[in-house]
Structures are given as C-alpha cells and as structure tokens.
Amino acid sequence: MNEERKYTEIPKSKFRFVDSSDIYHDKKIETKPVGYFQDALRRFSKNKASVVAAYIILFLVLYAIIGPFCFNQGYQDAYATDNQLIYYKELLPRISWLDGTGVWDGTKKVEVSQYTYDVYRGIGIETGHDPIVEVYDEFETEDIFHEKSKMYTIRVNTYYMVKAITLTLTYDQYKALQDWQDENNIQLILPRVKNQANATNPNIWYKSDQKGNAEKDINGNFVPAYYTDGPDDYTSEMRLEGDPGNWKYAQRTGQSGKYNYVVRVSAYDYFVYKYGFEPCFTFGTDTNGYDIFSRLASGARFSLLLAVFVSIINLTLGAIYGAIEGYYGGATDMVMERISDILANVPFTIVTVLFKLHLAPIIGKGALGIVVSLLLSFVVTGWIGMASRVRMQFYRFKNQEYVLAARTLGARDRRIMFKHIFPNSLGTIITGSVLVIPGVIFSETSLSYLGIIQLDTSTMSSVGAMLSAGQNVMTSSPHVVLFPCIFIALLMICFNLFGNGLRDAFNPSLRGSED
C-alpha cells in the first residue's frame, strides 16, 4: 500500500519494455493524395470536347509560330519593296499535288465573253501556259438591244491568266533576263506588240479591232501583231514559236550609252525567274499579291501575342487590385469599386480611339505606336473583370480559420494575401485569363476590321486587317476572306470550349458530379 503511493520514486527496475515485436499501426494509405491541380487536370481530361479543343489550339498556335517560315522567304521579303506583286493578286488556293483534280488546284469555273475567251486563248498560245483548263459549254446571250453575243462556260487556271507584264529595264537587267531564258530553255521575253486601239491590255498580241476583239484569219487562228522593225539588241537564242525571225523582243529607248528597254514578259515565267519557284500558294494570294498562308500565320501570331500580353498584364493588375479590395474591404473597397465602376463603363472603342490619337504619336511612329497604344487600351479596362473575380475569392476566403491562424502567428498582410489566400483563387484566375484571350482577339479583329486601328502594313498584318481587306473582293475571290474567317472561327470556338472545360475543372463544387 505504502509502496504503491510512492509515485515519485518508482525505481527504474519496475518498468519494462512493452513487447516491441508487436507494433500496431494504422493501415497505410495506399491511394495517393490528389492535389487541387492534379484533380483539376484529371477532371479536365475527362471532358473530351475541351481536350480536343486544347489540341486544336495547340495546332493553331504552332501554325502561327512556324507558318511564316514555311513559305519562300525571298517572296515575303519582297512585300515591302516589290510593286509587281500586284500582278499575282487574288490567285486561288493551290496545292501542287492536287493539280488537275478541280479541287484546290487554283482553278475556277467562270462564264466569260468571247473577248475574254480570246484573251485567255491568246495567253495559252503565246506563253504555253493555257489558262483554259476545260470548256464546258458555249451559249448565246442577248442584251437589251437584242445584240447577240457568244458566251463560254469554262474552267480557268488563275495562275496562268495573270497578265503579261510590261517592264522598263536597263541593259544589264535585260541581258540577265535573256541569259536566264537561254539557261532554262523557257520563253520568258515576249515580242513587242504594235500599238493598237486596245493597247492597255498587254495580253492582246493578236490583231484586234477597236474594242479589242480578235480579228482572226480564215482558219480561225490569231494573226500576230508584233513589231518587226526597230532595234531590240536581242541576242538570246530563244525565239517564240512561229517567229519568222524579224519579230522584235524589246523597244529601245533613251540615248546611246544608257539605253532603256521596254520589254513584255510572260508573268508566270517572270515569277519563276524572279523568286525562283513556281507560284503555288496553298491558301492563294490576297489583294496585294501576298501569300495568305504565311501572312495569316504572321497575323495570327501577332493577334495571339497581343492577347497573351494583355492577358498577363491584366492578370497581374487585376489580381493585385482585387486582392487589395477584397482583403481590406470597407472604405477602401468602396472607393476602389467606384473607380473600377467608372472605368468599366467607358466604352472600349472610345478608349482605343483616344489612345490611338493621343498616345500613338508620342510612343513612336508607325506600327509600334499603334501596337503599344492598342495594348494599353486593352489594359485600361481589361483588368476590371479579373479584379472583381479575385475580389470575390478574397471575400470568400479571408475570414476562414486558417487565415485567422496565420494572422495569430504574426503573418503580415502581404504574406496572408499572397501566400495563403491567393493560391485559392488561382483556378479562377487561370480560367479567367484563358477566356480573356479570345475576347482580346475578337476586339482586335473587330477594331482593325472597322479600320479604327490600322495594322496592315507590308511587313505586318492581323487577322482583322486581312478580313477588312478581303471584303471588297468577296464576289470575285471569296478565298481571301475565307481563310481568315475559318481561322478566327476555329480559334474562338476552341478557346471557349477550352476555357469552359478549365472552368468546370477548377470548380470544386462540380467534383464528382460528372462521374
């Protein structure tokens, strides 16, 4: 009894170890813990549409990055300096291995008059590149004066119907042309044509009447109307088929010593001579003769870059602003809310115009000023959405126990805001910034489409500017607007699908609902 009460002095010998061979543990958790982001990723990948959209976005971005490099660089460099590109405008999309199929091979079906038909046939005979692929139908029409005229339904190759070009060259350039055609065995230089009534069309090399209609011989063949006199200094061995030997291939002008030569060349072959490849534009060319494939890619690259920049800036600004608003609340919140309220109500168009007129000349001349002022005008009102989203999250989390605990432990405001609360709103922010990108692209496209901002220069473009340029030729060459349209539509749909998928994935309240 007495011995038992002496708790303070229990001899060591009284203790003995518990049998250590027999340890009891909780069962080890075999499943791995699923973190917030892991869970989001898992649920995102279950959403098939969003995953597909993500892959398409990836593809489009890749196209925007490498697209400009996939096309002849020399031709792209010529945009700024070369004014002969205009001859190759509005060529239809053509993929070389689809030639002859009638689909995507640069041909189209048109109805033409006798005059045009003759011009096309003339080009074919003279250059050897026949624009007329197939004649479907001949028929007669009657106009209001009961004058009958013959019409043809034909399929033309737009690459071959480009006009012959009249050039004024120095002797060296002229010689270079001749050397090239000797080397490659291609008739590049065409004989000069006598001045006729219809002298404006360099394609008409045959005898024609006042209106330019061909005057044919008895067999229905064209009668050549080439120059046969005057010096041309033509030394090349190449001669056009049927040349009796006296056709002149150039008109010499100027004084001796510095002669100039007016030369008529086949546009198709001249292209090969100048740029070193056969013209074959996957998406066709636009109204300036620029390649749509590479130009759309660089335009898209610009639009995407702008969108990403805007998104990042807005994200940062909005997060900081919203965090301060939400965390401090009260009067701070009131004042800051009013400020953003006012800014949010300023129409975006006005901001852009004011910035363009005000800021752009200050920042820099030309494209730089416009781009920077555009970027800033997106920032002025763009961050508000993000700020209110972050503010909401902060209101939700700031009174939770773990925040209180952190504060009790002496954490500073800044630490609580950005270490403890902010990560909770990260999901919302990521989703928000993804959904900002299509918004920015849409606004940029509409603004440049409306012509409020002019981003279209020879070296730079944007999707909206391409749409704007293409709408005037919608009747004759719908492909000029078609490809930018498809691109922007695809991008918009995919970004929205992707963003919605992300939003659902980051929304914890939906967890388990779709399983």
Added chain:
Amino acid sequence: MYLFKYILKRLGLMLFTFLVIITMCFVLVKLLPNSFEPKPGQDVQLILIRREMLGYDKPIIEQYFRFWFYALQGQFGASEILYPNQDVWPIFTSKLPFTMVLNLCSIILSIPVGLGLGIFAALKKNKWQDHVISTGVMIFVSVPSFIYAFLVKYLLYFKWGLFPATANAANGALSWDFIWSIVPAILSMSFGTIAGFARFTRAELTEVLTNEFMLLARTKGLTRAQATVRHAMKNAMVPIFPMILGEFISIMSGSLIIEQLFTIPGVGHLYIQSIQSQPNPDYNFFMLLNAFYILIGLLAGIVVDISYGIIDPRIRMGAR
C-alpha cells in the same frame, strides 16, 4: 417607397458615373490635335474667326462649361468635316431610326427563337436534340458576328441574289424597302443573340426543372406542359426578363460592324465615319456619340438591375 428610393439612388450613382466619364472624355478629346484643311474656296481667316467664336482657343475648363451650357439646351455644336457647318444633333436624330429599326427587327426575331430553342433544349436535356442545339449555340456564341455576316452576305446576295448588297435607305427607316434590304443584316445580327438567349434559357430552365416544387406540381396532377409553363417558366424568367429589357434599351446603340458591313446609314456608321474622318476626327460628332453610347450602356445596366427588383420581390427586399 423603398423601391422608389432604390431607383433614385441608382439613378444618382449613374448620373455621377456618367458625368465623370464625360468629363474625362471631354478633356481627352480637347487635348487631341484639332487641325483643319481649308477646302478650295474657303477663307482661312473666316474659319479661324468661327473657331474662335466657338471658343476653341479658350482654356479647356472654360470650354467644358461652355459645352454643358449649350448641351443642356440641346445644342451639341456643328460638324466640321463630315457635314460642314451643320448641327450634329439633327443629323444624329435622323440616323437613329435606321439603327433602331435594325435592332428592333433583330430582337423581335431572336427573342422567340432563342427562348424557344432554349426551352426545347432544356426539356430534351441530354437527348440528341439538346446536343444538336447546344453544339450550335456553342458555335454561334463563340464565332464573331461579322464572320457569319460574311457568310450571309455571300450566300444571300452574291450566290442567290435575293437581297440588295447595301441598305436601301431612300424611303426612310420605316419603309418596307429598307426593312427588306436589311434582312441579311438582321439575320447576321440575330444568330449571336439567339444563341445567347438559348444558352441562358436552357441553363436557367434546367436548374428550375430539377427543383422539388416541380415534383410537387406533377404530383398534384398537372401535366408536364402545365407544370413547365406555369411553374418552371415563371421562375426561369426571373433572370431572363431583365436580359430582354436590357436588349431593348440597347436597340439604340446598335452594332458598329454590321452597320459598316451592310452600309446601313445608322448611328454606328456615323460613329465610325466620325472617327475615320480626315485630317482628324469630327470632334463634335465624336463627343455626342460617345456621350450617347455611354448613356445607353449605363441605362441598360440600371434597367436590368431595377427590373430584377420589380420582377422578383425577394431581390427587392434585399435592396432596402
């Protein structure tokens, strides 16, 4: 009474916001370069005198009060470049009907179609009809309206030749000619709105349909149609109706792009013209139209908020 107070408070706030924005705009506009190019036959001296009379050389603050002094009397100055020496206000009001007719037609078309599609999709939830509608809605909501404006114009005008390429405004906004000629514009404006309405209605209605009072209604013996129309629709309309009201307010603002693409001589067209005029924007038009757009935007917002309170008494209580 509290509703009245609430409206007053909101209106006051709106007015304050409006004033601040207008002031900002005014100052910024006045800071812009305002040069002029005398046309042949114009006397430079005369123009300078007129500009002096208009107070262009005074300090901005003075010009600002001058602006309000005349604006409150309904005078917003004269156009300098677009319609030389004509008052901007009558020109603006003459353009307004075109925009309103365009937007009104678009809304009249899109509300029933949009609501109908939304209701249909909600009732057929997760069946193939719903999937078809949802996919279509997804596409039309995402793709910018001018993309299908291109398509509509290309098909209806170029391919099939059903409608004239540009709006026929010769006989005024309320003439049949005009309405017929803007059908492509109405269509391309409506697709997006229809999709928006359909998506919103479907979301609201599916939420209401899962409520327990719907089960009760069916248990009482109501048919599915009765229960949907009398119970579900009423509740689903609470957020939808303000949206419709907001649309109605913004019929005046219109779409810049659609008016530009179909050359409809409306307010949006005027706005773009006033921005793009050379050598500098037509500032009086610019200022007036800015004020107009800001006001419409604010009004639409406030009407939506207040109508919430009127439709749903619970929200009205919260406002007190």
